[in-house]
Amino acid sequence: MTHEAGRGLSRRGLLGLVGAGAAGLAVGGTGGAVIANGVAGIGTSGAAASYPFFGEHQSGIVTAAQDRLHFAAFDLAASATADDLRELLADWTFAAARMTRGLEVTEDGAVGGSPLAPPDDTGEALGLPAAGLTITFGFGPSLFDDRFGLAARRPAALEPLPRFSGDALDPARSGGDLCIQACADDPQVAVHAIRNLSRIAFGRAAIRWSQLGFGRTSSTTTSQVTPRNLFGFKDGTANIKAEEPDAVAGHVWASASDGTAWMAGGTYLVARKIRMVIESWDRTRLEEQQRVIGRDKGEGAPLSGGTEFTALELDKPDDDGTPRIAADAHVRLAHPTVNGGARLLRRGYNYVDGDDALGRLDAGLFFLSFQRDPAQFVTVQRSLAGHDALNEYIKHVGSAIFAVPPGAPAEGASIGDPLFG
C-alpha cells in the first residue's frame, strides 16, 4: 500500500484529517517555529531543544542523550497484514515528525476538532515545548517470520540474542515485533509520544511491554557531563561520543557492505532490563564497590590512576603486585581491549518501577545500546556475564533486539520504506 505523501494519518490511524497534510508540509510554519524557538536551554541534553525527524539516520541515537525515556515494544495484531504494517509505519512517521517539532499529533490536535469526536491528540503535552523529543523506531526479529512476507529481508545479524549466563528473563518483558524509543527532557513529552503512537496503532499493533526511564546513564556527546547510575557511579565515561565520527561510522552505523542493503544508515538496538539489588549494594563497603566497578566513586577515575577520562591501565599493579583494576572488575571486562575492540554506543536510563513484594525498590538500569552489529554487544555481554564482579548485584530480567532502519530522508518518506524495497 502506498501512503500518499502529506495525506496525513491513514483512515485507520486517525480518521479523515482535513488539512493535516498541508500542515505536515509546512515545516516551521504556523506554530512549529514558535514552539521550537521558545525552548532553547530547556533540559539538560545540552543541545538544541528540537531535533529534526527526517534525515539519513534516525534521531535518538547519536543525539545528545535526553533526561527521560519512554520505551515501548509492540506486537502486530494477529489479523495484521503487510499492508497494515506499512500503513502503520507511515502513520507513525507522520505523527512522530509532528511531535518532534513540538506539534500535536494532527493539526486538529487536542481541542481543535469536532466536539462530538474524541480529540486526535490526547492533550497532556499542550503548551509544552518539543523538549528535545526524539522518536526512534526498530524492527524485532519476529517481524521477519512468515506473517508479512519479510523472511527474505531479515538481516542475518538480526537474531534473537543468545542466552547469557545468569539471565533471568521474563518473556513478557522481552522481545517484540516493533519498538519505539521516545526520549525527551520532559517525561510528559516522552509519555505523550508513546501514548499517542500506541493509540494510532490500535487494531494493528498493541504494546507488549514498555519501560519508563528517569535519568540518563550515558553521555553521547563530550558536551554532556557523565551522569550516574543507581549504584551511584558515573556511567558511560568511555561511551562512543557523537564527536568521534570514525567511531560512530565504524561501530554504530550499518553499511550496505555489511550484507543488508536496506539497513544502510541504520543500526541495531539492544535493550536489557537490568534489575539492581540495590539493598545489598548499599551495604557494601566503599572500597569493595570501587573494586567491583574498577573506578573510584567520587571522580570516576579508573583505579589505575588519573582522572575520569584517563585511559585504563589494565596491567598496572598495586604495591603487592596484583592489578589495580581487578581481573573481575566491570570496567575491565567491558573494555574494548578484552573484547576484540568491540565498542557500543550506550544510551541507557535508570528506572524505578515502584517496589517488589518484599518491599525492595524495583530499580535498576534499562540498558540500551546501539551498534553496527549485534555481535559487538554479544561479545561484551559474554565477557561480563561469566565473570563480572557486578553480577552479584544485578539480574538481567528483560531482553530485546531490534534492527533500527535508516532515517526517513524527507517529508513524504516513511520509516521502513527501504525494507519494503
Place this chain on the structure above:
Amino acid sequence: MIIRPLATATAALLALGLAGCVPNSPAGEAIPVAITDDTCAVSSDTAPSGTVKFELTNSGTDVNEFEILAEDRLRIVGEKENLIPGQTVAYTLQLNPGTYYTACKFQLVGAPIGLAEFTVTGEPVAADTDEQQLVDEAVTSYVAYIRSQTGELLPAVAAFTEAYAAGEDDTARSLFASTRVFYERIEPTAEAFGDLDPKIDYREVDALAEGLAWTGFHRIEKDLWPPAAGELNSDGTSALLDWAPSTPAQRAGFAADLTSDVQELYDLVSAEDFTVTLADISNGAIGLLDEVAVGKISGEEDWWSHTDLTDFAANVQGAEVAFGTVTAIAVSKGEQELVDEIQRQFDALEALLARYGSIEDGFTPYDQVTDAQRNELSDGVNALAEPLSRLTAAVLD
C-alpha cells in the same frame, strides 16, 4: 405480571425501514402471513427487492405484531404492531437485497415467534438522500429495537426471579446470563433513566460506594454463587463483610424488586413519547464498548458467576445494532471508509469471541480465560473502540 400493550392507538403504522416513502402501488403480489398465538407462517421466503407487501392475518386470540429483522436478528428493519385478532391488514415496506428474518410477537412482548429467514434478491433500492428522513428512520428503528429487547427482558426476568425466589438455584443459575443479555444489549438506554440502572445492575462495591441499597441482578448472583470463606469482593474486601445469604423472605423481596424495576424500564420505553436522538444511538454504541473495556475485560462485572463473556458478547451485539442503525447516515455523509473499518473490527471481535462460545450455548467461564487471552480480547476491544469513537462525529458533523 401485567404486560401493557405498547400503544393504544389502533393500527398505528410505524414508518419503519423505508416505509415512509412507499408508493401505494407495490410492484409484486402481497405475501400472505398467517399469524396465530404461536405461529407466524410467511407464505414465501423470498421477494424481489424494492417495495415488498405483506398481507397479515391474525387468527389468534390476542394482539400480535409482525417484524422484519436484519440479518443479525436484532435490528428491526420494519414492524407492524397491534394486529387485532380476526383482522387482515396490509403492511408495505422497501427492502434492499439481503438476508432478513420474519417473526411475530404475541402480545407484543417476549421472544420472536416463528423466526424464519427471508431473502430479498435483485438490485439495491435507490438510496434515500433526504437526511431528515434517514434520521427519522434510524430513530424509529432503534426505538423499536429498545422496545423489543425490554419486551424480551420482562418474561426472562420473570422466569429467572421465580426460580430464585422458589429456591430453585440450579434453574436460576442456568437463566442468569441469558436473562441479562436483553439488558446488556441496551444498557446505555437504561442508564439514561438515572436511578434504574443502579437498582437493576449495580455491583455490590458500587452500591456500597454510593450508599445505595444493593438490589438487582448482582445481589441475586451472589446468593446463587455464594462465596466461600476467605473469598474476596472485587475491591479486595472480604466477601462476607456485611453480607449473608438471603433468607427466603429477602429473596422474595429482591425478586419482586428486580421484576418491578424492569417493568418500570419497559413502561418508560413503551411510553408513546419515548424517543432517542441520533447522538443517543451512536454514543450508546460507544458506551457499550466502554462497558466492555472497563467492566467485562477485568472480570469485575460477574464476579461470582464468571459469566462475563455473555455480557461482553451482548454489549458488542448491542453496539453493532446501534452502529447498524446509523450506518446509512454515516455513508450518506461520505464516511464509507469509517463504516467499513468499524464493521471489519466488529467482525474480528465477534470471531474472537466465538472461540469461547456463544450467547445461545454459553461461554467459557471468565475465571478460566487466561491473562494472555484477556489481553487478546482487550486488544480486540481497543481495535474496535478507537474507530467506533468517531461514529457520533461521523453522523452528526
